[in-house]
Amino acid sequence: MFEKILGQQKIKKIISNQIKSNKIAHAYIFMGQNGIGKRFTAIEFAKILNCTTNDFIKTDIGACDKCISCKKIAKNIHPDLHFIDFAKQAELEEDDLEKQKTLKIETIRYMQKEVATKIHEGKWKVFIIEPAEKMNTAAANSLLKTLEEPPENTVIFLIAKYKETIPQTIVSRSQTLFFQPLSQNEISNWLILNLSLDISKAQEIADLSDGSIENAKKFIDDSKRTEQSLWFKLKTQNFYISDILELSKSIARTGALECVDAMIAEAKKDFRVYPQGTAPTLELLNYSRALLLKNVNAQMVLDNLFFDLLDLRKMSEIC
């Protein structure tokens, strides 16, 4: 059960045992930083409860991931799985998502209407409230009423970063599970499997990500941005020698080959418009790429590449 969830062995054991013995709590608080699998665990939980192939009382295999119920939950279109979050609130208020700063009582009331309605097509209703720490006092008090008289075959997950802001009355009626930051190995393996990063770049990013997949994804985006701005600087000559040395040093650490590939992709776009002027640049980039593939020192390759590109630009200006 819960094989798809990264790390969190202790939590997986606790909830698997509860599911197998049919002692599921009415409400859980999944606590911990962003990007460590809290929402994903709640969704997987919902799949197990509603799977039409594997009955969790008779088997401990977990969800099949193939039946219509599992598929609908994965696509977030199952009528018995409800996300009570800023996106839902914005939809209910017909307002912008960016304006949502707290979860309001009206949104919790909407949820309570759904709690009171008959199950649509599944076996269990699942509500995921996130970020639970952003419920205002009126919303929290209203939710408390539901927790005091827990409805049958319904599980409420409160997903939160900080426990302090959730009223004690709610905490005492829920089971709190603390999610741990992921290990560097767990994150780098995930990056290799899901985003096809090479091992060294995956390890570099995992090292920076503070145990969170969400942070890791941000670092990948940032490094892409660095590559784009580098290309822009090289094209416009808007940089200093110290810029080059600094950049090649940092890129050599985070992924020289990816950077050169990104630059080749950019240069190919220019080649279509300006083939003669771009051909020497592409040649240089491809030569550097070949050196990197032969495991020549990355920083040396990048230093030479960037200085050669600079020379090319100067020459093209003189000519």
Ligand SMILES: [Zn+2]
């Ligand atoms: Zn299924």
